[in-house]
Amino acid sequence: MTAPALPRKTLGGLAVPPLALGSWNTWDRMDPDDAVAMIRRAADLDAGFFDVAYYNMGPHAENSRTDILFGQALRESGVGRDEIVLCGKLWLWDWPRQSFRAQLTESLERAGLERFDTLVVGDYATEPDVARIVADVNALVGEGLVGGWGINNWRIEHTRAALAAASDAGLVGPSFAQLKYGIARRAMAEGASYGPLFADGTLALQASDVFEGGILATGRTPGRKIGADVGGIRARIAALYPEVARIAAGFGVTPAALGIAFCLTHPAAANVLFGASRMEQLEQNHAALALVAERGPEVREALAGLQADVDVRDDGAW
Template sequence: MPAPTRSLGPALPAVPTLGLGSWNTWDRMGHDDAVGMIRTAAASGAGFFDVAYYNMGPHAENSKTDIVFGRALADSGVAREDVFLCGKLWLWDWPNQDFRRQLRESLDRAGIDRFDAVVVGDYLDAPDMERLVGEVGELVGEGLVGAWGINNWVIDDTRRALEVAAASGGEAPSFAQLKYGIARRAMADGAPYAELFGSGMLGLQASDAFEGGVLLGRDPQRKIGADVGGIRARVAAVAPEVARVAAEFDATPAQLAIAWCLADARVGNVLFGASRPEQLAANLGAIELAAAHGPELRAALAQLQCDTEVSPDGRWMP
């Protein structure tokens, strides 16, 4: 079953509902596997790719995952217009490293001409929102970026970005990339962000639905996403129940985790990691699973939320 498309906010066309993340993925596979992964995703209608350069803040890893992806895309034979590429702009060293400089470096490293969207990423202190919206707007106006979203922002800052854009006639964020899945739901389901999703002002991109593999019963020996709220032990504890429910639906835990997100009509795209072509091929089964059993599996997993004590406004982020 090919991947359907959905809205990811008011500034974007419909996008594939499944997206492949880049952190610790492309640089963990060989060139031929990377080429195969891109071809499989594009042919399945799931050609949404995160293409980030991890080079500052807690991600000062000087990763080559974006370079590996770019070379594989060039050799895949897949046309640029047949994929959706989403980059990352970081706030850790902004405005010292301004967005234009970051963007040019990312595009050059990946060997591509533009991003269809960018996510403005993590930060410690509230940014100068007028400057931020202005800088991103310039990149959109020049055709280097199609639209932009935010990544786990404090809700007050997200609202401020929307207000600044409305007042200035600038480019507003179109979507929010939030940690969202069976175990983590506080921000996406909490009233502050839910109001923006419900009004159509923002689309929702679900990320980290596997909890770095912990929700799937794995013990990852690599760097994974931050354990915001300190709930990872709880997530590990519910993994056997996730596996049990998955078996009831004749599915894998990964398929179940993706399908749980897809069964939420607010979700425009689910971003997940895969480092082997067979993982992607298997995970595509989540589309049919969600279409056939969405309400049932959501009900079966309703009690497995692990972050019920976490504030939904994002103030718990590091």
């Protein structure tokens, strides 16, 4: 097994690999044999953290089979459950009518799993009942269905309210924030709202949507559905690609590996979540680990002027 180039950090109460593979529009775009090989290689490359979400409600009511296909590939891979970290997802779009327990049970059954190591409580469209969210997640923790949890792009006041509610009730609060973060989008992860929670160790950071749907990895906007354009700045981000590619070439890596390396230079970043549907992508992205270990400050300096969301609010209330 290849030795990791970076020490593991804690996310959701676990020491996790610095590279994490997402599930949206990935496993359902692969040949089954390729998916099996991807899982095996991810475990070797310190990328054995898998985000396993069932996309079935709200803006993600896609009835995707990506989670089912992942579960099948995992079983066929022969990779031991203790060799990987599995992260589930709960959605607030139809909660509490569709309970967290019902969501998690269905998600585990679809993927053929017994439990998740941690999970992310997804974004929302209406004012959330934070105290109830905390209580409902803790019921799952109590049942042994999950070990810990984090939040996804929440407004800072709701994240702080969840931390306070958990503390007051003696319950497990969110231990990490999955935020849009990358070369171009830095406002939430580096701003004054979430910054103190990262700085004092209250939360770890899981960087997601780091390539802006692939734009900063390839220079192209994919035809498939990609993440929301928060702040309406996607055109600005696309315009940055030539410079990102130039800088990446100077470091001898792909633009994608450069983007991952940038995220891992954030002091609170536990890992970076990305989609890979080809083995070549995983292999190339792994180069980010050595780049951070050997030249992290140089990466940060080289990309200092490429932030595109300087005028976007950093508290999640867009």
